[in-house]
Amino acid sequence: MNYVLSHGDVDGITSGAISLLKFPGSTYYFSKPSQIHNDLYRIAKERPDIVSVSDIAVNKKRFDNILSALDRFPESTEIYWTDHHPIGRKQKRELETRVSLVHEIGPSAAELVYRRFENDLPEHALRLALYGAIGDYCDNSNFAQLHFEDYDKRTLYLEAGLLVQSLQEIDYQRESKDLVRELALGVAPSAMNNIVQLAVKATRIENEVFKYVQTNARKLGRVGYILDMPIRGYRGKSAKFAAYLTDSNVGISAKSSADDVDMSIRRRGLKVDLNKALNNILSGLNDAHGGGHPAAAGASMHRNEFPRFLQRLADYVDANISRKT
Numbered sequence: 535m536n537y538v539l540s541h542g543d544v545d546g547i548t549s550g551a552i553s554l555l556k557f558p559g560s561t562y563y564f565s566k567p568s569q570i571h572n573d574l575y576r577i578a579k580e581r582p583d584i585v586s587v588s589d590i591a592v593n594k595k596r597f598d599n600i601l602s603a604l605d606r607f608p609e610s611t612e613i614y615w616t617d618h619h620p621i622g623r624k625q626k627r628e629l630e631t632r633v634s635l636v637h638e639i640g641p642s643a644a645e646l647v648y649r650r651f652e653n654d655l656p657e658h659a660l661r662l663a664l665y666g667a668i669g670d671y672c673d674n675s676n677f678a679q680l681h682f683e684d685y686d687k688r689t690l691y692l693e694a695g696l697l698v699q700s701l702q703e704i705d706y707q708r709e710s711k712d713l714v715r716e717l718a719l720g721v722a723p724s725a726m727n728n729i730v731q732l733a734v735k736a737t738r739i740e741n742e743v744f745k746y747v748q749t750n751a752r753k754l755g756r757v758g759y760i761l762d763m764p765i766r767g768y769r770g771k772s773a774k775f776a777a778y779l780t781d782s783n784v785g786i787s788a789k790s791s792a793d794d795v796d797m798s799i800r801r802r803g804l805k806v807d808l809n810k811a812l813n814n815i816l817s818g819l820n821d822a823h824g825g826g827h828p829a830a831a832g833a834s835m836h837r838n839e840f841p842r843f844l845q846r847l848a849d850y851v852d853a854n855i856s857r858k859t
């Protein structure tokens with residue numbers, strides 16, 4: 535038995551679909567950085583021949599759990615790990631002793647999986663790699679730029695856009711698994727009626743979200759934020775809108791529950807590294823964790839800490855700007 539594990543966003547599902555093409559008949563699971571160690575534990579019991587993990591960030595906090603989960607696999611299990619999230623040098627070296635690792639910052643995970651298995655893949659896998667690149671804003675890589683010329687790139691953006699938008703409205707555990715299988719079979723997103731309808735619906739909702747952020751976003755220093763939108767999802771998008779609509783350099787879309795506040799963070803027109811910023815700011819806050827990419831990150835903390843977090847982030851962004859000018 536073989537397993538493919540991947541993330542639930544467009545880069546995740548396309549990198550996962552490409553892995554399914556390389557390892558046909560694999561069981562497919564969605565995972566995420568906070569869960570990957572549990573999923574690996576569970577799978578190790580099945581003593582699989584092959585495991586392919588893609589687009590799952592290696593979480594510093596969970597790193598020891600990941601290593602001990604990897605230790606549970608028999609020696610004969612081949613584990614392929616392909617990722618593009620920042621990782622510490624030490625963690626990378628340790629991971630490499632246990633898995634076959636391809637790691638590169640810049641390209642999408644889908645591109646990396648494609649390049650890794652290129653010789654064993656059908657033609658349509660290249661389109662999947664390009665959808666993944668577009669989905670994760672990794673469309674500037676040499677590979678993506680080169681291969682956009684192989685098709686009409688405007689059509690590729692439409693197909694990738696249908697995926698990006700429809701995923702806002704999909705229950706990712708259930709329905710996305712079918713989507714991954716269809717993509718692996720070579721069905722274009724535009725040929726999937728449910729995907730087209732959901733994408734249009736999501737785009738209409740997104741336009742309403744924009745208007746909501748326009749009237750409700752607030753600003754502290756160079757950080758714009760929107761708190762508790764009356765709608766589920768659309769967090770990365772509303773974080774971007776919050777930055778733009780308050781003319782800020784960082785945007786946050788946050789949702790609070792009884793104890794916690796959970797948020798997506800995006801940057802705008804500024805090269806501040808959000809992952810570094812969070813590493814810097816979150817230590818010392820109650821129940822706080824988070825991270826991600828330089829341009830897109832997430833965090834959560836005790837809800838009482840949110841004002842302090844906002845102030846620290848605003849100060850960090852200010853300090854970052856004054857150092858540059």
Ligand SMILES: [Mn+2]
Nearest residue numbers: 545589643670
């Ligand atoms: Mn990704």
